[in-house]
Amino acid sequence: MARILIVDDAAFMRITIKNMLQKSEHEVVGEAENGKIAVERYQELKPDIVTMDITMPEMDGLEALKAIVKLDPNAKIIMVSAMGQEAMVRDAVMSGAKGFIVKPFKEDGILSAIAKLA
Template sequence: MAKIMVVDDAAFMRQMLKHILENAGHEVLCEAADGAEAVEKYRAFRPDLVTMDITMPEMEGIEALQRIRRDDPDAKVIMCTAMGQQRLIVQAIQNGARDFIVKPFQTGRVLEAVSKVMVSF
C-alpha cells in the first residue's frame, strides 16, 4: 500500500481523507496545512503519493505542486478541489498533477484515483 502525505488547510478535510486512506490500508505518513509546509515535508518524508488541496493560505497548491515536481519530477500528486474550479484543475494537470478529486470526498473516487496513480506511473 502507498505512503501518503495529505495536504489541506482544513483539519477536518485532512482527517476525512486520512480516514478514507487508512481504512483502505494505506499509510498516512504526514500531513501539511499549507503549500510551504507540504514542500518541506515532501523533501523530508518522500511519500509515494500526495493529495494536495488547490486553495490554501501561505502557498497555493499549484505552486507547491510546481516546487515538489522541480525537486522530484516523478512525484505523484492528486489535487483536491471544490466544485467549479475547472480552470485550476486544468492548470494543475498542466503542471504535473496526475489526477484530481472533488470535495466533498467520495470514498470510491478517492481510492480509484489513488489506485490509478499508483499503478500507472
C-alpha cells in the same frame, strides 16, 4: 501499499481523507496545512502519493505542486479541488498533477484514485 502525504489547510478535510485512507492498506505518513509546509514535508518524507488541496494560505496547492514537481519530476500528486476551480485544476494538470478529485468525494473515489497510482 502507498505512503501518502495529505495537504489541506482545513483540519476537517485532512481528517476526512485520513479516515478514508486508513480503511485501506495505505499509510498516511504526514500532513501539511499549507503549500510551504507541503514542500518541506515532501522532501523530508518522500511520500509515494500526495493529495493536494488547491486553496490554501501562505502557498497554494498549485505553487506547491510546481515546486514539488520541480524537485521530483516523478512526484505523484492528486489535486483535491472544489467545484468551480476549473482554471486552477487545468493549470495543475498542465503542471504535472497526476489527476484530481472533486469535493465532495466518496471513499471509493479517493481510494480508486490512489489505487491507480500506487
